[in-house]
Amino acid sequence: MSKRNLWLLITIIGLSLLSGVVGGLVVRSYLLNLSFDIPLFGDINLGSSYRRGNLIISQPRKVVVQQDDRLAGVVAEAQKSVVDFYLKKNKPALAPFNQPALNAAPFYFNYERVGQGLVLTNDGWALTGAKIIQPENFIAVDYEGNIMPLESTAENKAGGYFVKVRGQNLAAVQFADKGDAAVGQLLAVLHDDEVRVAYVENILKTANAGAVQSSEGWYRRIKISPSSLTRGDIVFNLSGLALGLYAADDLVMPIGYYVQPLANLLNKTEWRQTYLGVNYLSLSALVSEQELAGALLAPDAKGVAVIKNSPAAQAGLKSGDIIMEVDGVKVDADNDLSELIQSYQSGKEIELTILRGENKEKIKVKLGGG
Secondary structure: OOHHHHHHHHHHHHHHHHHHHHHHHHHHHHHHHHHHOOOOOOOEEEEEEEOOEEEEEOOHHHOOHHHHHHHHHHHHHHHHHEEEEEEOOOOOOOHHHOOHHHOOOOOOOHHHOOEEEEEOOOOOEEEEOOOOOOHHHEEEEOOOOOEEEEEEEEEOOOOOEEEEEOOOOOOOOOEOOHHHOOOOOEEEEEEOOEEEEEEEEEEEOOOOOOOOEEOOOOOOEEEEEOOOOOOOOEEEEOOOOEEEEEEEOOEEEEHHHHHHHHHHHHOOOOOOOEEOOEEEEEHHHOOOOOOOOOEEEOOOOOOOOEOOOOHHHHHOOOOOOEEEEEOOEEOOOOOOHHHHHOOOOOOOEEEEEEEEOOEEEEEEEEOEEO
């Protein structure tokens, strides 16, 4: 091939590539941007909406294309299990305009929302991070725009508020189990009028390695990234299960944190934190050549391993004992002692398998309530 023909071929190929790029920009700018609100550069709008907002992925290169439909499906189902809370108005918001058609009832604008709630039961119990104390001063609005009064509220000592909405056949959310979260998992976070996309960066199951923990603590947290979220934002996985509520510092409180207080609420019994009364080291969190398990009863900063007159003390537990099992469930990296203890209601009798020296023993303990 002559040099002249070679340069001609290269020129044709170059012009073809350039026309393709220009054509793509024209299509995106004049067709997609105008018709589907897809920007020329930057974020990609997946076309799925949450209330009046859009599902935006700020870093689309990190999202698998096949999951776009799953995200849209999660949003569509998730919003059915969410209600918004507003301060109740006694007068129409547009009354000054003297328009009879607009003055029949109060109007509520999105920016007036004081929080959102996750519907836990079909008869109207919801969980929210918003501080709702006097129910008569608030109303709830479901995803279809139905306005519902509030009947009662109960502060959750574990954090947040339980709110009773006067509604029937509401769409109760499905709870995620602790095994439903995994590092790297993609999440959908309901934040104001948007759905933020995040992923699980880490799952914190215990306090820092070597730190003494309390049997009355709750140490499991889900660390997510990126955050830029608000306390009380609701987090779902792509199976449509509610993982929990955003707390702060990139951490999500798992939904399991609220299950026991909810059970007490539904049973109309006072929630009392389950009480064993020990401080311990989680051996599974220590770095060792061999795999360790169990909870070593150890003194805290005050020098106390077994609290005086506690259920643990009355059962005969001592500093240096290692709790290996709770009712046959092994205490390990997946089942921390405090998490197992807090899964029971106060007053429940449990059986602990302990290692005392070289001897393995079984001890029955009746859990108290704090």
